Amino acid sequence: xxxxxxxxxxxxxxxxxxxxxxxxxxxxxxxxxxxxxxxxxxxxxxxxxxxxxxxxxxxxxxxxxxxxxxxxxxxxxxxxxxxxxxxxxxxxxxxxxxxxxxxxxxxxxxxxxxxxxxxxxxxxxxxxxxxxxxxxxxxxxx
Amino acid sequence: xxxxxxxxxxxxxxxxxxxxxxxxxxxxxxxxxxxxxxxxxxxxxxxxxxxxxxxxxxxxxxxxxxxxxxxxxxxxxxxxxxxxxxxxxxxxxxxxxxxxxxxxxxxxxxxxxxxxxxxxxxxxxxxxxxxxxxxxxxxxxxxxxxxxxxxxxxxxxxxxxxxxxxxxxxxxxxxxxxxxxxxxxxxxxxxxxxxxxxxxxxxxxxxxxxxxxxxxxxxxxxxxxxxxxxxxxxxxxxxxxxxxxxxxxxxxxxxxxxxxxxxxxxxxxxxxxxxxxxxxxxxxxxxxxxxxxxxxxxxxxxxxxxxxxxxxxxxxxxxxxxxxxxxxxxxxxxxxxxxxxxxxxxxxxxxxxxxxxxxxxxxxxxxxxxxxxxxxxxxxxxxxxxxxxxxxxxxxxxxxxxxxxxxxxxxxxxxxxxxxxxxxxxxxxxxxxxxxxxxxxxxxxxxxxxxxxxxxxxxxxxxxxxxxxxxxxxxxxxxxxxxxxxxxxxxxxxxxxxxxxxxxxxxxxxxxxxxxxxxxxxxxxxxxxxxxxxxxxxxxxxxxxxxxxxxxxxxxxxxxxxxxxxxxxxxxxxxxxxxxxxxxxxxxxxxxxxxxxxxxxxxxxxxxxxxxxxxxxxxxxxxxxxxxxxxxxxxxxxxxxxxxxxxxxxx
Numbered sequence: 001x002x003x004x005x006x007x008x009x010x011x012x013x014x015x016x017x018x019x020x021x022x023x024x025x026x027x028x029x030x031x032x033x034x035x036x037x038x039x040x041x042x043x044x045x046x047x048x049x050x051x052x053x054x055x056x057x058x059x060x061x062x063x064x065x066x067x068x069x070x071x072x073x074x075x076x077x078x079x080x081x082x083x084x085x086x087x088x089x090x091x092x093x094x095x096x097x098x099x100x101x102x103x104x105x106x107x108x109x110x111x112x113x114x115x116x117x118x119x120x121x122x123x124x125x126x127x128x129x130x131x132x133x134x135x136x137x138x139x140x141x142x
Numbered sequence: 143x144x145x146x147x148x149x150x151x152x153x154x155x156x157x158x159x160x161x162x163x164x165x166x167x168x169x170x171x172x173x174x175x176x177x178x179x180x181x182x183x184x185x186x187x188x189x190x191x192x193x194x195x196x197x198x199x200x201x202x203x204x205x206x207x208x209x210x211x212x213x214x215x216x217x218x219x220x221x222x223x224x225x226x227x228x229x230x231x232x233x234x235x236x237x238x239x240x241x242x243x244x245x246x247x248x249x250x251x252x253x254x255x256x257x258x259x260x261x262x263x264x265x266x267x268x269x270x271x272x273x274x275x276x277x278x279x280x281x282x283x284x285x286x287x288x289x290x291x292x293x294x295x296x297x298x299x300x301x302x303x304x305x306x307x308x309x310x311x312x313x314x315x316x317x318x319x320x321x322x323x324x325x326x327x328x329x330x331x332x333x334x335x336x337x338x339x340x341x342x343x344x345x346x347x348x349x350x351x352x353x354x355x356x357x358x359x360x361x362x363x364x365x366x367x368x369x370x371x372x373x374x375x376x377x378x379x380x381x382x383x384x385x386x387x388x389x390x391x392x393x394x395x396x397x398x399x400x401x402x403x404x405x406x407x408x409x410x411x412x413x414x415x416x417x418x419x420x421x422x423x424x425x426x427x428x429x430x431x432x433x434x435x436x437x438x439x440x441x442x443x444x445x446x447x448x449x450x451x452x453x454x455x456x457x458x459x460x461x462x463x464x465x466x467x468x469x470x471x472x473x474x475x476x477x478x479x480x481x482x483x484x485x486x487x488x489x490x491x492x493x494x495x496x497x498x499x500x501x502x503x504x505x506x507x508x509x510x511x512x513x514x515x516x517x518x519x520x521x522x523x524x525x526x527x528x529x530x531x532x533x534x535x536x537x538x539x540x541x542x543x544x545x546x547x548x549x550x551x552x553x554x555x556x557x558x559x560x561x562x563x564x565x566x567x568x569x570x571x572x573x574x575x576x577x578x579x580x581x582x583x584x585x586x587x588x589x590x591x592x593x594x595x596x597x598x599x600x601x602x603x604x605x606x607x608x609x610x611x612x613x614x615x616x617x618x619x620x621x622x623x624x625x626x627x628x629x630x631x632x633x634x635x636x637x638x639x640x641x642x643x644x645x646x647x648x649x650x651x652x653x654x655x656x657x658x659x660x661x662x663x664x665x666x667x668x669x670x671x672x673x674x675x676x677x678x679x680x681x682x683x684x685x686x687x688x689x690x691x692x693x694x695x696x697x698x699x700x701x702x703x704x705x706x707x708x709x710x711x712x713x714x715x716x717x718x719x720x721x722x723x724x725x726x727x728x729x730x731x732x733x734x735x736x737x738x739x740x741x742x743x744x745x746x747x748x749x750x751x752x753x754x755x756x757x758x759x760x761x762x763x764x765x766x767x768x769x770x771x772x773x774x775x776x777x778x779x780x781x782x783x784x785x786x787x788x789x790x791x792x793x
Contacts, residue, residue, distance in 0.1 A: 024519055024537055027534045028531045029531060029532045030529060030531050031529075048534060064751060065666050067664055067665070085664075086664055086740070087741040087753075090721045091719045
């Protein structure tokens with residue numbers, strides 16, 4: 001009887017360990033700002049990432065016939081070019097806080113999902129954004 | 143009398159009566175005095191009455207546009223249509239808690255109707271009755287205490303506005319929102335009764351009868367949870383405009399947990415009813431299932447985890463966390479105290495009905511564990527490394543697929559296996575089932591499906607055959623006993639559960655196919671332009687704007703060759719900056735065609751960006767959901783049974 005329980009326990013623990021070290025680790029989606037990405041570029045290549053920042057003024061190009069949206073995402077220090085396929089969401093505009101889900105491929109962030117973050121409380125600071133402020137903005141404005 | 147006054151009075155009185163009832167029922171238990179119990183029972187209708195008064199007060203305030211109430215000002219607008227106004231009580235946190243509290247008093251009322259008397263004759267003895275009432279009153283104290291302090295639906299504003307913003311547009315975009323939350327709460331609250339009975343059973347050391355006594359309640363709760371989940375999936379599919387029904391969102395996960403644990407409990411409870419075994423498992427599962435309902439609310443309302451349901455955040459997080467810990471500790475603490483006495487002495491064969499049931503319950507509980515880990519993992523990572531992460535849907539899909547397949551496998555053999563140990567004649571059926579499984583999988587592979595989808599076909603055939611075999615067997619047994627074979631239909635529990643099992647197999651097939659094959663295309667069309675894709679030809683005729691009072695709608699006119707005119711829409715609500723898509727879904731037996739208007743020419747209406755999502759078999763998932771509800775209803779339906787056919791063994 002005892003052996004049976006032990007076996008069951010081992011199976012459960014084994015499955016848990018597999019999940020934690022195998023499945024979970026591979027499927028974690030990191031939430032980054034452009035600065036954090038540029039510090040460890042190699043680490044985030046070709047794996048799912050959520051990139052948060054502001055849409056840089058004057059960089060938005062949308063081609064409605066090819067459904068290609070290009071813009072530069074910035075956190076005030078670092079910048080990342082983004083390519084998103086599909087219609088921009090209703091509130092998407094320059095200077096807006098956004099989170100893009102996607103992957104880094106060939107120097108470009110290829111977005112699959114674009115979320116606009118909206119917050120009433122935040123006004124653009126005069127002296128420009130810092131990564132900390134961007135992170136705070138994105139986190140608070142969910 | 144104002145709504146605010148009536149409401150506050152109702153909440154305070156219910157809280158006071160519940161506190162008094164808790165005290166009296168505890169006294170009744172401790173003193174062994176029936177007069178206290180009588181008093182406690184007399185208070186139950188009063189709490190129901192108070193809660194009902196409070197709920198009606200909120201409806202009254204909404205219907206009369208009483209914006210002096212903060213809740214009304216935040217969630218109501220004079221422009222709301224009547225049905226939206228009527229369902230606004232559960233559009234935000236405080237009202238939802240009030241609805242929950244009201245349903246709790248209703249269930250307490252129904253549960254307290256059970257006559258007292260000798261347990262041998264099927265009555266509830268006064269000791270357990272006192273404790274059951276004490277637990278249910280305790281739960282009421284929590285909910286009405288929360289409403290009386292930190293989340294009052296009847297808080298008033300000093301300067302009431304003349305009009306409010308109305309409820310979250312996502313909620314008023316589909317009538318399903320009137321149904322889904324109520325079904326979920328009916329399910330959540332339903333679990334409180336078996337939990338209360340379990341606590342009473344452990345405290346009074348009468349471990350056996352509570353399972354049978356609460357069978358009805360567990361099934362009711364399970365049925366409502368299932369219906370609520372399917373309704374939520376349907377809403378997500380038809381309203382949210384992303385073409386999916388399940389996103390592994392923390393709140394979906396949180397309400398999935400009680401369902402998983404209740405399902406586990408439902409199955410191990412059968413073993414205790416028929417064989418008297420698995421007592422400890424039943425106590426554990428029912429405790430966890432009940433506390434999972436509270437944990438779900440904590441997750442949803444505390445805002446610690448990002449979620450699409452975050453619209454109903456509030457200050458109640460810590461209170462629900464505390465209540466979760468308390469209810470878990472009460473159940474598991476009592477269990478550890480009596481663990482020596484409820485241990486299973488009989489050795490059971492793993493290849494028997496009870497073995498399959500326990501293994502199935504482990505699968506459900508293991509699934510719950512995986513979901514909990516995945517949901518809380520981001521919190522752990524953030525606490526230890528400071529990195530912000532989220533666990534993607536691929537993780538959940540990856541671990542859920544094998545667990546789901548395991549459950550589908552067990553579901554087929556379990557009911558065919560006899561109790562205690564396998565008999566020889568069973569093996570014939572098992573080989574048949576195995577053949578169906580292999581045949582179906584090969585058939586799928588030959589048709590070029592992926593391995594997962596082929597396996598789903600095999601498992602569906604296998605389960606359908608298993609249900610067919612069990613039906614045939616039941617009818618044969620009736621005939622051999624000299625009865626009409628159709629009298630098997632009177633074995634409601636058997637027939638209903640087989641129907642549910644078939645529906646689960648169908649649901650599994652639908653999930654496998656809709657997750658594996660999905661086509662998503664998007665294109666900008668100019669007026670008059672046609673587009674042929676995925677077997678549909680559509681021509682864009684232009685856009686048209688409609689003013690619907692509370693919202694502004696823009697619809698694209700598409701003439702298609704197969705479905706006539708299709709009009710996907712965008713809804714513009716004044717309280718939202720971005721429009722909400724209102725997809726048009728055309729269901730066919732094979733594929734669903736999901737039309738979305740993404741964007742349009744705001745100046746001349748000459749072009750529109752359209753998205754088409756084609757997903758197979760989602761229609762059958764909704765059919766499966768209805769069948770599950772019908773199966774549960776069939777079991778619960780009060781039958782005229784002068785004497786239950788006890789002589790005929792259930793298969």
